[in-house]
């Protein structure tokens with residue numbers, strides 16, 4: 089068997105990953121783990137976020153134990169101070185006016201970006217785009233955040249699970265899957281670089297529509313599902329209710345933490361809740377229940393790698409999205425390796 093994509097594959101250093109939510113970052117430094125390394129994140133007075141490896145260059149103390157002093161960060165151990173670019177500007181033990189070692193500077197990721205109320209980083213220059221969810225920018229949509237989840241899993245296999253349509257009646261029988269058709273309708277996938285989208289429409293029993301009980305609409309209604317994927321592990325599903333109206337968008341952003349651990353940041357965007365906090369709370373609780381159904385299975389997998397050699401597994405025409413996931417990630421890994429071989 090050829091190796092698949094594990095959570096700590098070196099190629100993943102060349103892509104954007106969610107480090108934390110924007111609301112997790114303040115003027116109190118905090119540590120977040122990603123790709124087997126700890127990063128410290130804090131916010132400057134002007135609102136900018138700074139991210140560095142959570143390791144002081146002096147004696148490797150975690151900088152997240154330190155404190156912010158304006159735009160600077162002071163290490164908790166010997167009090168070295170680093171400016172907002174990571175350069176050491178003070179070593180208390182040397183007194184004022186001392187010459188400071190040039191190697192006394194912090195390592196930062198190549199890219200830091202805030203988007204969709206999350207902080208993304210790319211440890212090395214990113215070869216993939218940042219994910220972009222159109223509904224997130226539409227003022228008609230309200231955002232609700234699921235609690236962050238940490239699970240034993242492979243990020244590749246969790247992405248695979250999100251894009252998979254054939255498991256609904258089996259894994260999600262306790263939530264939305266009970267009335268779902270077992271047969272996956274035919275659909276096509278459109279790839280664009282390291283992203284793809286797939287759309288299909290089908291009929292479903294809309295048991296939540298009050299218009300059905302009022303006799304305004306039939307129980308069987310049309311629904312359009314659009315999956316959008318951005319490598320390596322950014323996923324979106326937009327569900328449009330074509331008869332009853334309204335759109336539910338689910339965003340699913342995965343952080344490979346360690347070889348066997350993944351953090352999940354998921355948010356929903358809804359344009360049909362009329363500002364009701366109660367209804368948003370119910371919608372979030374429902375999504376949490378759906379993800380828990382998935383994780384009960386995903387956290388038990390022996391294999392913690394997504395196979396990238398398409399001959400290893402058996403695929404069917406119902407698996408087009410998850411095949412495209414493998415193709416894109418295989419191309420991405422190959423491109424990063426080729427570029428490194430040329431360096």
Ligand code: FES
Pocket residue numbers: 144145146147148149163164165166167168
């Ligand atoms: S370990 Fe940070 S100042 Fe010494």
Ligand SMILES: [Fe+2]
Pocket residue numbers: 249250255259260378382
């Ligand atoms: Fe699922």
